[in-house]
Amino acid sequence: MITFSVSQSVKANEEKSKSKKFNAGEMIIEHIADAHEWHIMTIGETHISIPLPVILIFDGKLSMFCSSRFHHGTESYNGFKIAEEGKHKGKIVHILANANGQEVEDEKLPLDFSITKMVLSLFIGVFLLGLIFLSISHSYRKRGVAAPKGLQSLLEPIIIFVRDDIAKSSIGEKKYQKYLPFLLTIFFFIFLNNLMGLIPFFPGGVNLTGNIAITLTLAVFTFLITTFSGNRAYWVHIVNAPGVPWWLKIPIPLMPIVELVGVFTKPFVLMVRLFANITAGHIIALGFVSLIFIFGEMKPALGYGVSVVSVIFYVFMGLLELLVAFIQAYVFTLLSALYFGMAIEEHHKEENH
Amino acid sequence: MGIVTPDIGLIFWMTLSFGILVFILAKYAWKPILATLHEREKSIEDALHQADKARDEMKALKSDNEELLRQAKEERSAILKDARAIRDNMIEESKTKANQEYNRILEAAKESIHFEKMAAITELKNQIATLSIDIAEKILKEELSDKENQKKHIDKMIDNINFN
Numbered sequence: 267m268i269t270f271s272v273s274q275s276v277k278a279n280e281e282k283s284k285s286k287k288f289n290a291g292e293m294i295i296e297h298i299a300d301a302h303e304w305h306i307m308t309i310g311e312t313h314i315s316i317p318l319p320v321i322l323i324f325d326g327k328l329s330m331f332c333s334s335r336f337h338h339g340t341e342s343y344n345g346f347k348i349a350e351e352g353k354h355k356g357k358i359v360h361i362l363a364n365a366n367g368q369e370v371e372d373e374k375l376p377l378d379f380s381i382t383k384m385v386l387s388l389f390i391g392v393f394l395l396g397l398i399f400l401s402i403s404h405s406y407r408k409r410g411v412a413a414p415k416g417l418q419s420l421l422e423p424i425i426i427f428v429r430d431d432i433a434k435s436s437i438g439e440k441k442y443q444k445y446l447p448f449l450l451t452i453f454f455f456i457f458l459n460n461l462m463g464l465i466p467f468f469p470g471g472v473n474l475t476g477n478i479a480i481t482l483t484l485a486v487f488t489f490l491i492t493t494f495s496g497n498r499a500y501w502v503h504i505v506n507a508p509g510v511p512w513w514l515k516i517p518i519p520l521m522p523i524v525e526l527v528g529v530f531t532k533p534f535v536l537m538v539r540l541f542a543n544i545t546a547g548h549i550i551a552l553g554f555v556s557l558i559f560i561f562g563e564m565k566p567a568l569g570y571g572v573s574v575v576s577v578i579f580y581v582f583m584g585l586l587e588l589l590v591a592f593i594q595a596y597v598f599t600l601l602s603a604l605y606f607g608m609a610i611e612e613h614h615k616e617e618n619h
Numbered sequence: 620m621g622i623v624t625p626d627i628g629l630i631f632w633m634t635l636s637f638g639i640l641v642f643i644l645a646k647y648a649w650k651p652i653l654a655t656l657h658e659r660e661k662s663i664e665d666a667l668h669q670a671d672k673a674r675d676e677m678k679a680l681k682s683d684n685e686e687l688l689r690q691a692k693e694e695r696s697a698i699l700k701d702a703r704a705i706r707d708n709m710i711e712e713s714k715t716k717a718n719q720e721y722n723r724i725l726e727a728a729k730e731s732i733h734f735e736k737m738a739a740i741t742e743l744k745n746q747i748a749t750l751s752i753d754i755a756e757k758i759l760k761e762e763l764s765d766k767e768n769q770k771k772h773i774d775k776m777i778d779n780i781n782f783n
Contacts, residue, residue, distance in 0.1 A: 299622055300629065321628075379628040388629075392636045399648035406652050411659040425652065446653065447645035455637065479625035483633040487641075545622065 290556035298473040302333040324376035387472035436603035453599040460591030476544030485537035488602040496609040
């Protein structure tokens with residue numbers, strides 16, 4: 267159960283925030299990065315946020331507690347605290363007492379399996395996907411071959427698009443059905459979470475598909491499926507690419523190395539493309555908002571003036587991001603399908619490439 | 620927390636939840652949805668196919684009908700032609716027959732007229748003969764009433780007879 271915690275921030279924090287000037291870079295990074303609490307808004311000095319469970323494994327010991335124990339990162343709990351400075355900034359670190367009795371950060375980091383903002387957002391996304399598709403699956407079963415209705419008719423063209431224009435055309439008529447469930451799932455996972463990221467408030471606004479861990483996992487799924495479904499021709503093509511002069515293979519196996527690197531760069535590119543596109547979108551949108559506060563700090567009137575321009579640009583960016591949300595989902599799915607298609611393609615005879 | 624360093628925790632939760640999502644959706648959502656879509660496409664295709672077939676059948680039926688109509692018309696004209704021929708034949712035949720009858724009747728009439736004429740002529744001849752004999756008898760009776768005359772007459776007759 268999610269409980270809202272409305273807490274007065276402690277005095278130290280209050281003073282700090284008063285003296286602190288608006289830092290756009292910090293604000294943006296804070297928004298697009300992960301956190302142990304879901305910050306919803308701040309009214310005056312009152313932070314409204316959802317505290318999330320912290321799950322740590324340190325020295326083979328499991329410790330679980332609520333992130334509200336950290337009091338928005340200002341206090342330590344149970345020997346752990348959220349690092350405020352240094353290279354582990356924002357991460358949970360173990361605290362050691364040094365010889366002087368001062369608290370210092372342990373170099374060894376605990377394994378952090380916390381349900382963070384990203385993880386919760388991921389769960390919400392997965393839950394929504396499950397809800398949406400199980401419900402339309404139910405209506406498919408109920409209505410049979412009758413014409414689609416409601417949500418069914420909204421999603422059916424997209425499902426058919428993924429099936430016909432992505433899976434069928436890239437993998438081929440014969441074997442596309444095996445990969446279709448995965449392709450449909452990644453497509454809708456990326457698409458839905460991209461859209462959720464565009465919603466500026468709870469439960470959206472989380473830069474989930476712009477998180478490298480998420481895109482990495484998706485790319486690894488694609489990589490594993492590609493690798494395990496690779497047929498003989500696929501591996502032969504890597505080790506001994508046909509139609510390439512022999513001196514590129516012996517004595518220095520230049521082509522095999524290039525091909526092998528290619529095997530890894532394909533999913534790597536998938537990972538980076540999605541991450542960069544979505545993160546960039548969030549950064550630009552937040553940048554426009556930051557402009558208002560930067561100018562507002564100089565002179566309030568200037569802030570109001572800039573806000574008009576910023577809002578116009580923000581709306582424009584939002585529309586662009588809607589397009590990007592779809593395009594990135596499409597590109598990721600299409601390229602995955604192409605890689606699967608390459609892995610199972612039958613090379614009949616020696617082909618000239 | 621650098622934004623380009625992946626967190627192990629997030630990777631763990633992502634792998635777990637995404638894996639479960641793929642599994643559940645594949646089994647309980649994509650399978651029935653895709654099966655239904657396939658079925659619907661098939662049924663639409665079948666329906667179109669059947670419509671095509673029905674259209675072809677209609678066409679065939681229409682051409683059959685046309686053929687039947689054509690045949691009927693042909694038959695009608697053939698029958699009419701036959702009837703006309705029969706009629707002409709009948710008229711021709713009856714004309715010939717009538718002619719023949721007419722000729723026969725005419726012939727018979729001519730014959731009977733001829734026969735009657737002959738009979739009349741014979742009758743007339745007989746009557747002339749009888750009248751002649753009667754007249755001759757009367758003359759003879761008158762001429763032979765006295766002896767002298769009788770003698771004269773016999774003499775004359777004997778004169779006329781040649782004794783050879």
